[in-house]
Amino acid sequence: MQASDRFNINSQLEHLQAKYVGTGHADLNRFEWAVNIQRDSYASYIGHYPMLAYFSIAENESIGRERYNFMQKMLLPCGLPPERDED
Amino acid sequence: VRQQAADLISRIAIVMKQCQEEQLMGHLGVVLYEYLGEEYPEVLGSILGALKAIVNVIGMTKMTPPIKDLLPRLTPILKNRHEKVQENCIDLVGRIADRGAEFVPAREWMRICFELLEMLKAHKKGIRRATVNTFGYIAKAIGPQDVLATLLNNLKVQERQNRVCTTVAIAIVAETCSPFTVLPALMNEYRVPELNVQNGVLKSLSFLFEYIGEMGKDYIYAVTPLLEDALMDRDLVHRQTAASAVKHMALGVAGLGCEDALVHLLNYVWPNIFETSPHVINAVMEAIEGMRVALGPAVILNYCLQGLFHPARKVREVYWKIYNSLYIGAQDALVAAYPALDDDGDNIYSRPELAMFV
Numbered sequence: 001m002q003a004s005d006r007f008n009i010n011s012q013l014e015h016l017q018a019k020y021v022g023t024g025h026a027d028l029n030r031f032e033w034a035v036n037i038q039r040d041s042y043a044s045y046i047g048h049y050p051m052l053a054y055f056s057i058a059e060n061e062s063i064g065r066e067r068y069n070f071m072q073k074m075l076l077p078c079g080l081p082p083e084r085d086e087d
Numbered sequence: 088v089r090q091q092a093a094d095l096i097s098r099i100a101i102v103m104k105q106c107q108e109e110q111l112m113g114h115l116g117v118v119l120y121e122y123l124g125e126e127y128p129e130v131l132g133s134i135l136g137a138l139k140a141i142v143n144v145i146g147m148t149k150m151t152p153p154i155k156d157l158l159p160r161l162t163p164i165l166k167n168r169h170e171k172v173q174e175n176c177i178d179l180v181g182r183i184a185d186r187g188a189e190f191v192p193a194r195e196w197m198r199i200c201f202e203l204l205e206m207l208k209a210h211k212k213g214i215r216r217a218t219v220n221t222f223g224y225i226a227k228a229i230g231p232q233d234v235l236a237t238l239l240n241n242l243k244v245q246e247r248q249n250r251v252c253t254t255v256a257i258a259i260v261a262e263t264c265s266p267f268t269v270l271p272a273l274m275n276e277y278r279v280p281e282l283n284v285q286n287g288v289l290k291s292l293s294f295l296f297e298y299i300g301e302m303g304k305d306y307i308y309a310v311t312p313l314l315e316d317a318l319m320d321r322d323l324v325h326r327q328t329a330a331s332a333v334k335h336m337a338l339g340v341a342g343l344g345c346e347d348a349l350v351h352l353l354n355y356v357w358p359n360i361f362e363t364s365p366h367v368i369n370a371v372m373e374a375i376e377g378m379r380v381a382l383g384p385a386v387i388l389n390y391c392l393q394g395l396f397h398p399a400r401k402v403r404e405v406y407w408k409i410y411n412s413l414y415i416g417a418q419d420a421l422v423a424a425y426p427a428l429d430d431d432g433d434n435i436y437s438r439p440e441l442a443m444f445v
Contacts (some may be wrong), residue, residue, distance in 0.1 A: 022418060023411040026403035030396065030428075034436045037425045041438050044422040058443040079434045
């Protein structure tokens with residue numbers, strides 16, 4: 001791989017990351033990937049009204065309350081990041 | 088002056104038709120026919136343009152001189168190198184092939200096919216496109232077998248652009264006459280142990296499936312073994328062109344029940360993801376994206392998961408590249424397909440909502 005390609009690829013990857021938050025790279029760890037999965041899932045639940053309605057019936061909650069709960073879970077969906085082993 | 092007179096005939100042909108002057112148009116046709124021996128290319132091009140206009144106006148059956156006399160005179164003109172002459176001549180021949188092919192014996196059409204092969208090298212794109220379309224018309228008129236034999240022989244020549252245009256012409260013939268008339272001969276040609284011929288066959292298949300789209304559904308199973316062999320070849324170009332063919336095939340038959348063959352081909356495409364040649368890796372990545380459309384993102388994700396967290400960075404980079412394309416292309420659909428991750432101490436990875444049922 002040429003030096004210019006390497007530089008190009010890094011800037012391309014940064015651009016990709018900025019534009020599509022859920023994309024990843026070789027150094028992404030399991031926790032970060034799982035966070036993306038959780039956020040995408042909640043976005044999908046909220047964004048597809050029939051799904052939201054279904055979950056509301058299953059949990060015996062109002063649709064608005066269910067939506068609120070999902071949006072709250074967007075913050076720290078997997079809890080705090082695990083301690084890094086290197087530290 | 089002769090050039091301007093011929094150009095004037097081109098312009099006023101429609102008006103004269105409206106004024107019921109067909110007899111005079113026929114006479115002008117005979118006069119122009121006599122001038123086909125013209126030496127100056129500019130004038131000859133205009134004369135051909137005028138003849139084309141007259142043919143359009145009068146029609147094939149009433150044309151004077153008769154088509155069967157006119158076309159043989161056009162055959163040697165196809166050799167002319169001048170761009171204007173080539174363009175007008177190929178347009179005229181193409182029109183005759185389209186509307187009045189039955190007036191000319193098959194042997195004459197074959198002779199024209201040989202001349203058209205040289206036209207495939209023209210610089211102007213319009214000339215090459217008209218030539219390729221004319222191959223389609225001629226194939227429809229005299230049957231694809233003879234045209235195909237000529238084109239397949241042309242795959243053995245050294246000239247690269249000639250070979251590429253030949254593959255396009257083969258694809259056009261397949262589209263015009265239905266692929267089942269072309270595929271057996273094309274696939275049989277792949278057995279020739281020559282690099283250019285095999286690559287030409289693969290490129291023809293790629294163009295063919297790109298053109299016929301959904302029509303390709305009926306031919307997937309016939310072509311799969313050939314692509315299988317190509318995707319295993321040591322030659323980079325074989326695998327690149329085969330991956331491109333797989334891409335067009337997958338996009339053409341998305342949702343038509345050919346998933347079993349496509350998964351099989353995906354298993355041959357997938358090992359190529361570690362190629363470093365730019366053209367090959369681009370073709371492979373596009374093939375995988377085509378597979379995402381045809382097989383669904385869930386299938387591709389399961390292939391991808393094998394290497395997302397591989398201990399070797401080089402491997403991870405490749406798999407994340409595929410994952411990123413997959414994510415960009417079908418992010419919402421992946422929600423249903425993500426793997427079930429168990430909770431881990433203080434961290435919550437599970438998604439209990441997806442297990443709910445009413």
